[in-house]
Amino acid sequence: MEPAKIKTISINTLNIPLEEPFTIAIGTKYNIENVLITIVLESGIEGYGEAAPLEPINGENQATVLATLNSCKDFLIGKDVSGYRQISTHLKSVFWAQITARCAIEMAILDAYTKSLDIPLYKFLGGAKNKIETDYTIDIVSPATAKINAGKLSRRGYNTIKTKVGKNLIEDIDRILAIKDGAPNCGIMIDANQGYSPCEAVHFLEELEKNNIRPVLFEQPVVKQDLQGMKFVKNNTSIPIAADESVFTAADAIEIVRTGCADLINIKIMKSGIIEALDIATIARNANIGLMIGCMLETKLGLGCSVHFAAGLGGFNFVDLDPHLDPGKDPFSGGPEFKEPFYSISNSKAGIGILKK
Numbered sequence: 001m002e003p004a005k006i007k008t009i010s011i012n013t014l015n016i017p018l019e020e021p022f023t024i025a026i027g028t029k030y031n032i033e034n035v036l037i038t039i040v041l042e043s044g045i046e047g048y049g050e051a052a053p054l055e056p057i058n059g060e061n062q063a064t065v066l067a068t069l070n071s072c073k074d075f076l077i078g079k080d081v082s083g084y085r086q087i088s089t090h091l092k093s094v095f096w097a098q099i100t101a102r103c104a105i106e107m108a109i110l111d112a113y114t115k116s117l118d119i120p121l122y123k124f125l126g127g128a129k130n131k132i133e134t135d136y137t138i139d140i141v142s143p144a145t146a147k148i149n150a151g152k153l154s155r156r157g158y159n160t161i162k163t164k165v166g167k168n169l170i171e172d173i174d175r176i177l178a179i180k181d182g183a184p185n186c187g188i189m190i191d192a193n194q195g196y197s198p199c200e201a202v203h204f205l206e207e208l209e210k211n212n213i214r215p216v217l218f219e220q221p222v223v224k225q226d227l228q229g230m231k232f233v234k235n236n237t238s239i240p241i242a243a244d245e246s247v248f249t250a251a252d253a254i255e256i257v258r259t260g261c262a263d264l265i266n267i268k269i270m271k272s273g274i275i276e277a278l279d280i281a282t283i284a285r286n287a288n289i290g291l292m293i294g295c296m297l298e299t300k301l302g303l304g305c306s307v308h309f310a311a312g313l314g315g316f317n318f319v320d321l322d323p324h325l326d327p328g329k330d331p332f333s334g335g336p337e338f339k340e341p342f343y344s345i346s347n348s349k350a351g352i353g354i355l356k357k
């Protein structure tokens with residue numbers, strides 16, 4: 001194979017208003033404020049990578065991502081993308097806290113590399129399947145709105161609805177009852193985004209049980225550092241518990257295994273980068289811990305990369321890759337085809353398959 005060296009790099013902001021403000025226990029977002037990195041190989045092949053920083057989750061914002069990516073330019077120019085693991089290891093050693101910026105670089109490099117190999121990214125990652133089903137998230141809204149939205153999602157074909165809780169226990173239960181009312185045949189996933197104490201989390205599940213509601217999954221009930229608190233929740237319910245904010249690194253995943261505090265790990269490439277996400281998946285699998293894949297507020301590019309990741313590796317019990325952008329406002333086209341609630345990947349497109357509009 002010809003060398004696939006990086007010739008030029010460009011960095012651009014991705015500022016897009018959301019259709020609806022998105023509220024979770026740690027705050028409200030009105031816009032996507034992400035960053036796009038484009039690398040061009042000497043062959044002319046382009047690779048695209050997106051960073052989706054969310055300060056309360058990963059400690060980065062658009063300004064820190066721009067600064068990090070600009071700082072990496074000199075190091076990256078001239079590098080052969082076939083050496084993507086060494087590039088990733090070096091960048092982690094220097095910019096260890098700038099995870100979404102590193103994720104964008106890994107995404108662009110893997111996109112360009114698999115294009116130069118002329119295979120779709122999911123095939124490069126294992127090619128387990130080319131179709132996956134996602135849930136859809138209803139954020140923290142009034143019960144009346146939640147009921148209407150749940151009915152719409154059910155009619156659109158979704159089988160699982162995820163909702164965010166952790167702000168107010170009584171309102172949380174009212175909203176879940178409203179979702180059940182609006183979509184009685186859908187499974188309900190619950191994500192507290194660290195919003196409960198261990199006792200509140202168990203009380204919350206008890207109240208749901210009194211109302212004959214059994215969630216299919218309960219994600220990150222307590223603060224990320226409190227693995228013993230998460231273990232208390234797990235020991236007091238038969239509902240599967242997922243660790244999300246508690247796992248950014250492979251070392252974090254090992255701690256989950258050691259503590260025995262979760263049934264699943266929610267992998268997000270914006271928490272760990274793509275290469276470290278491979279390690280996390282391996283650790284989880286070998287410890288008999290289930291896998292989930294999630295996302296931040298991302299365009300078709302970031303979401304498409306995660307679809308390739310989950311489809312390529314296979315074995316993901318839950319997929320939470322729901323788009324929150326109007327496709328007309330998305331700056332990209334192509335990529336995995338989305339027909340609610342399924343993503344399918346064409347074998348005729350190399351890389352992530354994304355095009356700039």
Ligand SMILES: [Mg+2]
Pocket residue numbers: 191193219220244245266294
């Ligand atoms: Mg979560």
